[in-house]
Amino acid sequence: MRVHIGTDHAGFELKEYLREQLAADGHDVVDHGSFEYDIEDDYPAFCFAAAEAVVAEAGSLGIVIGGSGNGEQIAANKVRGVRAALAWSVETARLSRQHNDANVVAVGARQHTAAEALEIVRAYLAEPFTGLARHQRRIDQVSAYENAR
Numbered sequence: 739m740r741v742h743i744g745t746d747h748a749g750f751e752l753k754e755y756l757r758e759q760l761a762a763d764g765h766d767v768v769d770h771g772s773f774e775y776d777i778e779d780d781y782p783a784f785c786f787a788a789a790e791a792v793v794a795e796a797g798s799l800g801i802v803i804g805g806s807g808n809g810e811q812i813a814a815n816k817v818r819g820v821r822a823a824l825a826w827s828v829e830t831a832r833l834s835r836q837h838n839d840a841n842v843v844a845v846g847a848r849q850h851t852a853a854e855a856l857e858i859v860r861a862y863l864a865e866p867f868t869g870l871a872r873h874q875r876r877i878d879q880v881s882a883y884e885n886a887r
């Protein structure tokens with residue numbers, strides 16, 4: 739699967755680790771920065787870039803990383819067509835796909851060990867959307883609101 743990934747300095751080390759691990763899993767990981775550790779950098783541009791790439795490529799998924807994942811989720815959700823979920827456990831990662839068809843997942847690098855974050859991200863990437871009518875109906879309501887603006 740094509741996976742678009744972006745982070746600020748807080749997630750830089752985790753991004754490098756996930757890139758390696760997910761590539762070894764067989765994913766095609768596209769890095770949208772940051773490309774070097776810079777304690778003064780800002781997460782929005784990296785999250786916009788990863789999120790825009792997901793929207794531009796049907797079937798791809800995105801990962802945005804920061805210290806908490808909060809700002810990264812907020813930024814990614816500003817991109818039209820993105821449904822970004824903050825996953826903080828394997829279960830919330832799975833639910834973000836099952837119920838929300840989340841096309842971007844946000845992860846807080848300061849909230850987990852690297853191994854935990856990898857487990858969360860793997861769970862997210864592996865889980866399909868259920869396609870159940872009630873979930874699709876709710877997603878469509880959010881999309882209609884977004885597209886009316």
Ligand SMILES: O=C[C@H](O)[C@H](O)[C@H](O)COP(=O)(O)O
Nearest residue numbers: 748804805806807808809810
């Ligand atoms: O929601 C934002 C993210 O957690 C950022 O990664 C975080 O705010 C960066 O914090 P600092 O600039 O203090 O390292």
